[in-house]
Amino acid sequence: MSEAEWVGAWSEKRAALSPDRIGLVDAATGREYTYAALDRRANRCARLLADHGVARAADDTGGPAGGRVAVVSRNRPEYVDLFFATGKTGGVLAPLSHRLAPPELAALLAAVDPELVVVEEPFAGLVGDATDEGAWDADAPILSLPVEGSGATTWEAYDAALPADDSVFEGPAVDPGDPHLFLHTGGSTGTPKETVVSHEALVWNSVNTITAWGLRDDDVTPMVFPMFHTGGWNVLTLPIFHMGGTVVIDREFDPGQILGIVEERSASVLVAVPAVLRMMTDHDRWADTDLSSLRFVKSGGGPCRESVMEAWWDRGVDLSQGYGLTECGPNNFAMPDDWPREKAHTVGVANVHVDARVVDDDGGELPAGEIGELQLRSPHAADGYWSSPQESAATFGEWVSTGDLARVDDEGYVSIEGRKKNMFVSGGENVYPAEVEDAIADHPAVADAVVIAVPDDQWGQVGKAVVELAADAGSETAADGAANTDPLALDDLRAFLDGRLARFKHPRHLAFVDELPTSGPDKLDRDAVAAEFGE
Incomplete structure (x- = not known):
């Protein structure tokens, strides 16, 4: 058994307990990985990371972070290798969103200051553009993850750089408070912040999930969150791995x-x-x-x-x-x-x-x-x-x-x-957009809605509903019997809300979109709605 504890011991101990159980399925290739195979892959990856300084130094006195590896990729098995491997070396895994603009990515790379960068080939141009921004000096080596069916890479291929030795990796002792993940926030205002998540926090979230949700060792889940997001790791992937279940990923x-x-x-x-x-x-x-x-x-x-x-x-x-x-x-x-x-x-x-x-x-x-x-x-x-x-x-x-x-x-x-920042005051009354959106979404013509505050001469602020119509929403008749050009008129919506919401909560303006914008893992992007429809 290696000296690495906490997250660093997970793959090794799970491989010892259930070596032939399928831990990971890559739907993109159809490949299945047993826990024994995942630990062997993690050992190879740990040696690669140690060679690049992505590790807890032998004389470390408990500083805030070890060496870091930044990753710009969609969900794929190499992400799991890097997670377990940084656990073994005492290094830090810093997943970065491939949905960021080059200046945002450059700012995060500068903040993370990685010893190694791993980039999936479709995002080589994005990382190159981020390098050109100048915020990050790009002195760390970069390895490429090629797309299936193509061996072309901008930098040295990740697989080619891996050592062949997959035996037990003898890593350093890791304290429970040592950082293991840098997970950036959604970044709705300014550059996203890197949240420091320790080994201990990852273990406790896993325990909380297993005990509260009743996870079992035979559970199987499709992991639909991106692995640059906390949902990609902490919602189900790590608790399922902890139990010895199966996680299915895809690009x-x-x-x-x-x-x-x-x-x-x-x-x-x-x-x-x-x-x-x-x-x-x-x-x-x-x-x-x-x-x-x-x-x-x-x-x-x-x-x-x-x-x-x-x-x-x-x-x-x-x-x-x-x-x-x-x-x-x-x-x-x-x-x-x-x-x-x-x-x-x-x-x-x-x-x-x-x-x-x-x-x-x-x-x-x-x-x-x-x-x-x-x-x-x-x-x-x-x-x-x-x-x-x-x-x-x-x-x-x-x-x-x-x-x-x-x-x-x-x-x-x-x-x-x-x-808290979305609450607004209309005529001295607090209005909570989520409550109004829930009521609007009950209308049969509405698929979803976002309510934002806009200025009003009389009330200070009032609500504006930006609505994505249901697929089967057809033209309807207004309350006065006239035909509407839109499937939903403001007066009809307010009539629908009567008795459901106090009238000061009713939206006073209405706009339509084909599809509401999303950010991160398909969350509604309220800032984008406000930027386009705010007044």
């Missing part, structure tokens, strides 16, 4: 493909953002796909509309909402056994090793039913933001300040009311 997933994997691989658990879950219900394969293997489905990354949840419930699938963030978890809540459907709008109750509270602007805890900022406390919280002491102090402490508004009911169920 890109479409709704029909996910349905196919659920049926063909007898997937038992699935977590996805609401947009993906909705697209699955709208897909031609939906009605004919056998979903009986699914023990539960979780929605995360934003509010899931009740119509989407009902579509899954009608198929006999236990769908509920989750909540998390890069800075804490992200798996913080779970639904109790036999939870009632009237609690579907909540994210459930706090997990075993998570404390949650709702506070006012002065940090005082609020009683049940009142809206305030959600704060979390757990051993799975991140340590802070890399090289950002002021922002770290504002978010991290005894409690993690989430920036999200929430309320807790008398039974302990937590409802997320939206981002």
Whole structure:
């Protein structure tokens, strides 16, 4: 057994416990990897990283980070190799989004300051452009991951650089508080921040997920989150690996493909953002796909509309909402056994090793039913933001300040009311866009909606609803009997909302889009909506 502990020992110990069990499936190639094979691959990768200084130095006295490897790639097996290998060497894995613009990527590369960079070939141009920005001096070696079927690479091929020795890698001892992942935030304002996640935090999030969600060693899941996102690792991949289950990855997933994997691989658990879950219900394969293997489905990354949840419930699938963030978890809540459907709008109750509270602007805890900022406390919280002491102090402490508004009911169920920064005041009354969006989405002509604040001479601010229409939305008749040119008129929408929402919450403006913009792992991009439709 190597000296590396915590995450560094996972692949070795899992290989010893269940060497022939399939841990990873690459849907792009059809290849299956046993846990024994994954550990051998990780040993080779660990030697490569150690040769490049991606390791905890032998004389390290517990500094904030070891050597770092940055990765710009879609989901593929090499990502898993690098995760386990950095665990073995005590290095840090820094996944970077391939969806960033060159200046943003250059700023992150400069912040991470990697000893080695691994780039999937389709993004060689992006990394080259980022290098030209000048923010990053690009003195680290770069290795290429070629696209399947093509051996062409811009830099030395990753496989060619790997040592042949796949025997046990004798790595350094790793402390539980040592960093293992740098995961950047969504970056809705300014350059994304790198969140420092320790070995201990990864283990605790895994334990929280396993114990709260009841994961098993025979669970199979399609991993639809990108691995540059906390969802790609912490939502299900690492807890499933911890248990010895199977994770299915691909370069890109479409709704029909996910349905196919659920049926063909007898997937038992699935977590996805609401947009993906909705697209699955709208897909031609939906009605004919056998979903009986699914023990539960979780929605995360934003509010899931009740119509989407009902579509899954009608198929006999236990769908509920989750909540998390890069800075804490992200798996913080779970639904109790036999939870009632009237609690579907909540994210459930706090997990075993998570404390949650709702506070006012002065940090005082609020009683049940009142809206305030959600704060979390757990051993799975991140340590802070890399090289950002002021922002770290504002978010991290005894409690993690989430920036999200929430309320807790008398039974302990937590409802997320939206981002604190998105709340606006109309005529002296607080308006929470998430509540308004949920009500608008109940309209049969609406697929989804985002509500933003716009200036108003009388009320200061009012809501503007930006609506993506349902695929089958046809022209309707206005309340006065005249034909509408749009399938939904503002007066008709407000009439629909009467009795559902107080009138000060009703939108006073309405706009339509073919498709709402998304960012990160298919989350609604509110900033993009505000930039285009704000006034």
